[in-house]
Amino acid sequence: MNITKKEVDKLNAVVTVEISKDDYADKVHTILSNYRKNANIPGFRKGHVPMGMVKKQYGQAVLVEEVNKLLQENLHTFLTEEKLDVLGNPIPRNESEIDWNSDDFTFEFDLGLAPEFEVALPGKKATTHYKIVADDAMIDNQVKTICKQYGKLIAKDTVEKGDEVTGTFKAAEKDIENKATISLEDIKGKKQTTALTGAKVGDEVVLKTKGLFNDDHDNQKYLGVSHDDAHGLDVEVTFTIEEVNQREMAELNQDLFDKLFGEGVVTSEEELREKIKQDAEGQFAQQSDQKLLNDVVEDLIENTKFDLPKEFLQRWIQVSGEKPMTEEEAAAELERSEKGLRYQLIEGKLRADHKLQVTFDELKDYAKNMIKAQMAQYGNTNPTEEELEGISARILSNQEEVKRLTEQLNTNKMLQFFKEKAKLKTKEITYEKFVKEAYA
Template identity: 55%
Template structure:
């Protein structure tokens, strides 16, 4: 067997694989002999079928299968040994005069070669790295939310502003019969709210569904309907009030501080609570800040790192590599959609290679454990031993798809840390509202 490569240019090459009869004949003969031993053909005893008949019946299929295996194995080995950095997979060239009746075969494959990439980390214009903090309004809103969260419901007999109503919506013709609860402020418009204000437990209020609630999706939820049916619904419904509750916020006292922090005496004043909320918010905002920095550094790298791609090859590869073969026009459109992603993958691979960035198994497990802790914190913050946390992490990482996602996140974090060191950044302290206005405008 002989394999040779000829470069068409810096981004395209053709690999030629020449296969002699001696490369495959022994293997093919062995398989055909094994077929002969087990072949069940009428008129012949098992194991006594003439070899000529076996060859006529199975020979070409076995030959094609073995030659294809030989091509794939030898081509993969060649690419590895030659350390060829290719894009996509080799594409076999069509051969109009090919025949399996020959003894020797020659196959050609098109290759798309990865371009040489030089990354410029000397950005003249500094990239903004946001430092997001909670402002006074956000902290005050969070305190109110905490007071409501740990507050209590006090039963009342008459509907007033801010109260919660519990009851049942009905409309026999529309098949509506749903027990639910909503706050008076969920209602839209003064007319709807006035219909309920002053009502008492046991009263039945009739209202129209059109424009009943502030948010359109609330109508389906409160009436127990599918969204499609609730959309543009314009009928009268009855609401029978079974309970009226006032939400009484918890006082700002030591009991509330201990409940919120789940630790006795950790916070002893309103000022300490505000600082605690601010610190928590800053930690949560780091993820937003880093994600935006990654977005901005990615855009810089894409704009500043110029290189050509084997466009024609990639379009051809996209055309034939999916479950369903695309037309040339479809493949071109798909390439144009994915070109930016392909370019960043190549830039990222260059950064990883040049800086020998590696992801260790223990780093993946540590990140998974942090994710588990965050999830637990949302549901009461249960405490587990290190051994139990290891078991949970191992169980989650046994899912290959989950393990791949976490590994990619660890790698992304390492790349971002490197970019923070190499690129010129300017820190900008902003509130979350200001951040959202600037970034998501």
């Protein structure tokens, strides 16, 4: 067998694989001999079927299968030994020309080669790393929510300001029939609030959905409509009142603190507010990190310039799926996926240059820390090493879990790397302003 590579240009090459009869003849003969021993053909005793008949019936199918096995195995070995960084998979270029009645075969494959490039990090432009803080207004609102959640419900007959009202919304025009509990604080329009105020259990109140709630998304929750219908919904609904409750706020005392955080963890309103602040900012940090990761990735894609073997990639996309695509479909798919492919190459370059690959020991430690965090949620704050070893071994024996955890750890390593190496500017901001500024 002889395998050679001819470089077309820096991004494309052709590999030629020459297979002679000597490469496959013994294997084909052995398989056909086994067929002969086990074949049940009328008119012949088992094991005494003429070899000529076996070859005629099975010979070419066995030949094709064995040559293709040799081809794939040796092509893979060649690409590995030559350290060729290929994109996609080799595409056969003379498949239809192969004469399977001959003794020797020549196969040609087009290769798309990964480009060579450098990644500039830090770049010229600084990326904003948001530090999201929980301000007093947010903490006040959270304290109020806690007091409402753990307060008492007092049944009433008549709706007044601040009450919670349970009833059924109906509108034949949009097939709306949905039972929900609303608070008068959720209602936006003054006319709508006035229509509900003073209504009694059993009353039917007619409301207009346009501007009914503070947020159009509430139409989904309370009226049961789809996301698309929720935006700008403008119909009349009847709301039949079935229950009215006044929520008596819970007192900020030690019993409430213990219910929320465990006995003695929080002992005052000041400590409660600090705990709310810490928990909120911990969650905000995850959103801030994700925003940072997205922005650095976008910057790297935009500012790391290299060419791709687009013609090869389009052909590969066209033939590699479950169903063949047209040229137009493949071109559109390449356009959709090009940005992801570019970052995949950039990330691979960074991992190789800076030794950011995930090791098994790192994966095992990551799994153990995840297990410890989960066990702590259920009160086991001090698991033994034997427990952690056993559970992590079970998790890491599942390939899907290994893949999932590896992706998480890979993302964490890249994020930490960007925090250390990228050019960043920190900006302190409230969550409300962060949402408006970062995702406007």
